[in-house]
Amino acid sequence: AKNIVAISDIHGQYDLFIDLFKINGVINEKLEWSFGDGHLVVVGDMFDRGPKVTEVLWFLVQLEHQAEEAGGKVHVILGNHELMIMHGDMGYLNPKYRYTCGALGKTYQEFFNDDTFLGKWLASKFITVTINDILFVHGGISRTFISQDVSLKTLNKKYKSKLVKYDNDRIYSDTTLAELYLEDGPLWYRGYADTETFTEEEADYILDNIDRKHVVVGHTSSPHVISLYHNKILLIDSSIKFGKEGEILFIEESKFMTGDLTGEKKSLN
Numbered sequence: 001a002k003n004i005v006a007i008s009d010i011h012g013q014y015d016l017f018i019d020l021f022k023i024n025g026v027i028n029e030k031l032e033w034s035f036g037d038g039h040l041v042v043v044g045d046m047f048d049r050g051p052k053v054t055e056v057l058w059f060l061v062q063l064e065h066q067a068e069e070a071g072g073k074v075h076v077i078l079g080n081h082e083l084m085i086m087h088g089d090m091g092y093l094n095p096k097y098r099y100t101c102g103a104l105g106k107t108y109q110e111f112f113n114d115d116t117f118l119g120k121w122l123a124s125k126f127i128t129v130t131i132n133d134i135l136f137v138h139g140g141i142s143r144t145f146i147s148q149d150v151s152l153k154t155l156n157k158k159y160k161s162k163l164v165k166y167d168n169d170r171i172y173s174d175t176t177l178a179e180l181y182l183e184d185g186p187l188w189y190r191g192y193a194d195t196e197t198f199t200e201e202e203a204d205y206i207l208d209n210i211d212r213k214h215v216v217v218g219h220t221s222s223p224h225v226i227s228l229y230h231n232k233i234l235l236i237d238s239s240i241k242f243g244k245e246g247e248i249l250f251i252e253e254s255k256f257m258t259g260d261l262t263g264e265k266k267s268l269n
Contacts, residue, residue, distance in 0.1 A: 001037075003036070003251070006136065007020070008236045008237050010045065011240065012094060023261055024250075031059070037070065041075045044127075044218055078159070078164075086109070086123075087168055088107070090109075128186065135215045141206050159180075192228065195228070213232070221237045245261065
């Protein structure tokens with residue numbers, strides 16, 4: 001792909017999400033795809049915290065079809081909050097959805113079961129995607145993951161066939177699955193954000209082992225997109241979850257840039 005845009009940790013903040021995409025030309029004023037043959041990657045955590053989760057999900061379903069028709073592509077990958085909802089963990093649920101569940105006499109998890117459209121849609125998603133030489137994953141790839149000697153392709157298969165479908169007790173009883181799911185796993189790892197201990201040598205070790213040149217992650221919030229070691233690692237959770245400000249990442253061939261509510265692209269190179 002020549003043009004890529006990435007966003008992470010929308011967390012139900014539909015209005016800010018839409019504003020960022022309109023102002024930066026990803027969609028038009030009619031909320032239709034306008035990114036041509038470009039690729040969009042949503043790096044997990046659409047659920048929880050904000051009040052418009054379902055609006056985000058249905059909009060992405062629509063955008064997938066529009067992008068395909070234009071020769072582009074939308075890649076939605078799962079974050080830890082998607083897995084939490086699938087496993088019945090409602091600890092970060094917006095009060096709006098608690099009221100909805102009470103009124104309808106259903107648990108929130110039931111709205112995303114295998115017999116629902118959105119449930120099937122979510123279950124079809126992977127937890128990593130590679131475009132060109134760039135890996136997108138919600139938390140990150142750690143040394144612990146590398147020591148498991150699990151390929152990225154196998155990782156996606158394990159999440160789809162086991163980690164999405166198994167309950168927590170069954171996951172924790174399997175050492176390999178537990179390592180993939182816990183704090184050093186691809187959905188929960190926060191090591192990149194600790195710049196005192198995460199060195200360029202550590203970044204090179206990880207990139208060499210997964211045979212990629214860049215890793216783009218969300219999960220750990222900061223006020224802005226952060227580039228580490230000449231764009232080897234990019235942390236793109238820009239605190240959209242608060243519903244006030246945020247940034248998205250643009251990759252145009254070898255150029256890495258951010259876009260915000262001003263509509264001005266700023267270089268990270």
